[in-house]
């Protein structure tokens with residue numbers, strides 16, 4: 001940008017008291033002429049400053065428009081593979097296409113191999129994505145203090161005991177484990193039907209140990225983040241070590257750790273790479289400090305046995321659907337804040353809700369409350385639970401018809 005011109009010197013008027021009136025008049029005329037010259041010079045400087053200002057605001061308008069276009073047009077996500085003198089080699093996610101592309105000098109300064117970037121249609125790097133705002137943040141749900149406590153979980157006393165022993169103890173008493181010389185299990189696998197409290201268990205341990213809870217869904221890795229699975233698994237462990245103590249919870253692990261199939265489609269190869277990354281992260285796990293992994297699956301039969309080898313998910317905990325006693329306990333938990341009628345018999349409801357999961361019992365309770373509201377009551381009665389049961393079983397596509405609780 002050009003520098004502003006310097007201001008002209010201010011003309012001086014020296015009037016000597018000895019001067020004759022004519023001499024004074026001449027001096028004043030001369031001074032007047034000098035002042036006019038300065039005035040002209042200043043107005044021309046003002047004109048050119050105004051012109052410069054107009055040019056600059058035109059430039060600002062243009063940049064704003066450009067910025068707006070950049071913000072609104074879609075950009076592709078890629079990883080910088082190599083930063084060279086000629087440019088940057090980026091690999092586009094999804095199709096793995098590698099290109100040598102340009103990058104503006106000020107972006108290049110901050111760019112390192114492995115960084116994730118946004119590229120436009122002509123592959124030029126537009127922005128450097130910050131680790132927290134990229135896919136890592138979308139694929140992982142981070143909860144610094146999940147609010148589930150063991151008392152919120154019904155009918156899983158034995159499973160709670162096992163999880164505490166395998167996950168909580170080693171986190172709380174790491175020193176004791178080291179002194180005794182035993183390695184705590186690296187990973188715990190919770191298996192059982194949907195909605196039985198597996199996620200709750202993992203959250204409760206994180207809460208109890210003041211650990212960060214980091215959840216990643218296996219199915220999303222495969223469906224939404226095609227081509228990125230292995231990298232996201234690496235990021236997951238990296239994030240956990242930044243936030244330790246941490247509990248990594250991998251839900252639906254069967255999506256990335258299913259038995260190998262015969263077909264050799266690229267999708268399978270990709271899932272395989274993601275699983276290999278997970279195994280290698282777990283194998284190199286001992287030096288990682290206060291991080292524990294809990295995985296969950298509804299499809300235990302589908303799992304590749306490689307993930308169940310010692311040092312990996314070697315502690316298996318079954319989380320089955322609750323029995324009548326468990327169902328009663330779960331109903332107690334979920335009706336805690338409900339205004340229940342005197343007649344209400346939770347044991348009777350538990351007896352008649354065989355095959356209900358914890359999640360179904362939770363929605364049964366909410367539905368019962370809704371029936372009371374629809375009926376203009378503030379008190380929930382046995383009949384509301386019957387109606388709710390009918391509704392929930394219908395929604396679940398169950399064959400079981402309505403049954404009276406008493």
Ligand SMILES: Nc1ncnc2c1ncn2[C@@H]1O[C@H](COP(=O)(O)OP(=O)(O)OP(=O)(O)O)[C@@H](O)[C@H]1O
Pocket residue numbers: 152153154155156193194195196197198199200201251296297298330333357358359360362
């Ligand atoms: N044992 C339980 N005690 C109390 N509530 C439960 C229990 N199991 C499930 N629930 C209720 O169901 C909801 C879903 O449970 P959760 O997400 O823990 O199930 P999950 O086993 O992880 O299911 P999925 O396999 O589908 O992920 C919970 O938020 C809670 O309201």
